[in-house]
Amino acid sequence: MLDINKIVIPTPYPVGPVNAYLIKNQPLTLIDPGPETADALSSLQEGLSSLGVAVKDIERVVLTHNHSDHSGLAAWLAEQAQARVFIHKLEMRKLTFEYSYYQERYPFFFESGLPDSELKDILDDTDPVAKPVLPEPFIEAVTGGEELHFDGGSLQVLHLPGHTSGHICLYNPVGRELLAGDFMLKHITPNPVMEADYPDFSKRSPALRQFLDSLKKIAEMDVRINLPGHGENIDDNRALAEKSLQHHARRLAAIQNMLEEKSMNAYQVMRLLYPKIKGFQIFLGISEVFAHLDYLLGTGRITREEHKGIGIYYKKA
Ligand SMILES: [Zn+2]
Ligand SMILES: [Zn+2]
Known part of the structure; x- marks a missing residue:
């Protein structure tokens, strides 16, 4: 039996609080400790002490992915508790x-046709939290397929890319709990975040293809309860995975239809979908649109031409 406990940690981001999970079996393990802010730190300390655990007793930290709302306090825990920090190999360089x-x-922004003024709008919307950096001696790289052993059970490490290229989920085959990180959330659809591919950084990673492949895998799993990185537990895992697949299928069809009417660059598609967004949200909008355009292109449903370095997408009638 694994004794899994949720600790809700505040974040300064629009997504709201993040869920950290303490596994109260030996070795004491904390999954996604939260962002590096004073509020988050005091919530984490309170949460741990209400569960009868001192910070220095944490032996292992597991990060589902690099995003600072999940990973920020990992460096502090490594130093305070000498805890090992487990993270997928593809996420490590993002925490240096x-x-x-x-x-x-930048090359993707240029290719999208994003005006300079809106690139400035993105860059000016700075993160309120300093970028997390992991102390190298404490890092344990995983690639998926490993098993994390506990006194009384184990968690399987599943590499499920799509939200980020090195996103992992953790599965307890006995209790059938899935610790899903940002892979599935109850009230919002996680973004297939645009990033450079590994090892060819001049290309985008095929985020939506990865995301849909991972969702299909999750829909097939025997999950009693899905414990996500934000919000409430998900007790109908398969139904939510299928709903998310349908959401992306509809969005793919909608973008394909838009391109049947006229050819557009990624920025123009983004502004038709999201006329009003500002700052970092513009980045997320471009990210979402490129994920879908790359998928449509990869499956031959649309065509692309390049004019002065900007990609123009269209659908042959
Ligand atoms: Zn995330
Ligand atoms: Zn998150």
């Missing part, structure tokens, strides 16, 4: 000093 979030995405 050298990594610049937008640097490798």
Whole structure:
């Protein structure tokens, strides 16, 4: 039996609080400790002490992915508790000093036709939390397929890319709990976030193809309860996975129809879908649109031509 406990941690982001999970079996393990803010730290400390656990007793931290709302406090825990931090290999470079979030995405912004003024709008909308950096000596890289052993059970590490390229979920085959990170959320559809592909950083990773393949795998799994990275538990895992697949199928069809009427670049498609968004939301909008355009292109449903470095998409009648 694994004793899995949820600790709700505040974040300064529109998504709302993040869920950390403490596994109260030996070795004491914390999944996604939350962002590096004073509020998050005090909530985590309170949550742990209400469960009778001291910070220094945490031996293992597992990060579902690099995003700072989940990963920020990992470095602090590594230092305070000498805890090992488990994370997928593809996420590690995103938690180093050298990594610049937008640097490798600039060519994609240019290719999208995004006006300079709106790129500035994205860049000016700075993250309220410092970028997390993991201390290298504490990192344990995983690639999926591993088993994390506990006194009284185990968790399987599942590499399920799509939200990020190195996103992992954890599955307890005995209790049939799925710790899903940002892969599935009850009230919002997670974004297939645009990122450079590994090892060819000049290309985008095929985020939506990965996301849909991972969703199909999750829909096939025997899950009693899905414990997500934000919001309430999901007790109808298969139904939600199928709903999410249908959502993307509808969005793919809608974008394909838009391109039958006229050819457009990614920015123009984004503005038709989201006329009013600003700041970081523009990045998420471009990210969402490219994910769907790349998928439509990859399956031969649309065509692309390039004019002065900007990709123009259309549907042959
Ligand atoms: Zn995320
Ligand atoms: Zn998140």
